[in-house]
Amino acid sequence: MSDLTIVRATVEDVDVLHPLVEAYRDFYKQAPSDKTQQYLSDRLANNELIGWIASIDGVAVGFTIVYPTFSTVSLSEIWLLNDLFVKPEARGHKIASQLMQTVEDAARAAGATRTFLRTANDNIPAQALYEGRGWVQDTVFRRYDLIF
Numbered sequence: 001m002s003d004l005t006i007v008r009a010t011v012e013d014v015d016v017l018h019p020l021v022e023a024y025r026d027f028y029k030q031a032p033s034d035k036t037q038q039y040l041s042d043r044l045a046n047n048e049l050i051g052w053i054a055s056i057d058g059v060a061v062g063f064t065i066v067y068p069t070f071s072t073v074s075l076s077e078i079w080l081l082n083d084l085f086v087k088p089e090a091r092g093h094k095i096a097s098q099l100m101q102t103v104e105d106a107a108r109a110a111g112a113t114r115t116f117l118r119t120a121n122d123n124i125p126a127q128a129l130y131e132g133r134g135w136v137q138d139t140v141f142r143r144y145d146l147i148f
Helices: 010-028 035-046 095-110 125-134
Strands: 004-008 049-058 057-072 076-086 114-117
Touching: 004 114, 010 035, 010 057, 010 076, 010 114, 035 049, 049 095, 057 095, 076 095, 095 114
Parallel strands: 076 114
Antiparallel strands: 004 049, 049 057, 057 076
16 A cells, blocks of 8 residues: 555645545435535634544545534533444455554543443444554444434
C-alpha cells in the first residue's frame, strides 16, 4: 500500500467527506440526499461530531465519525463510534482498523471511559474487525428504537 494518512476532519473538509458519507449511506440502502453536506457542515461547525478521513496518496478512501456523549451511570464522557467506511477498492489494507485505532486513541486522550458502536446483524466482516480489536458484544442491554 502507498502512503496512508489519517487526518481529523474540519468544516473545510466537507467536500472531501461528503462523497464518502454518501457511499456509506448507500451501503445502508439510503438514497443520496441534498441534506448531507449541510448536515456535516453543521455538525462539524458546532463541534457535535469528530471525524477522521483516511487517504492514500492524497485520495480519500475512508472515514469514521464519532459522537461524544455522556453516561449518567459512569458519570463520564463516552463516545459513539457511529460511522466507519472504507471504499470497496481500498479494503484489505487494514484502513478500517487504523481508523478505529485513531478513534480509540483519541477517546482515551479525551478522557472518555468507553466507546461503543452498533452494526448491522449481517455485517459479518465488520463484526470480525471489532471483535479482533477486542471490542465485546453487549449482552446486558437490549436496544430499542422509536422511528418517526
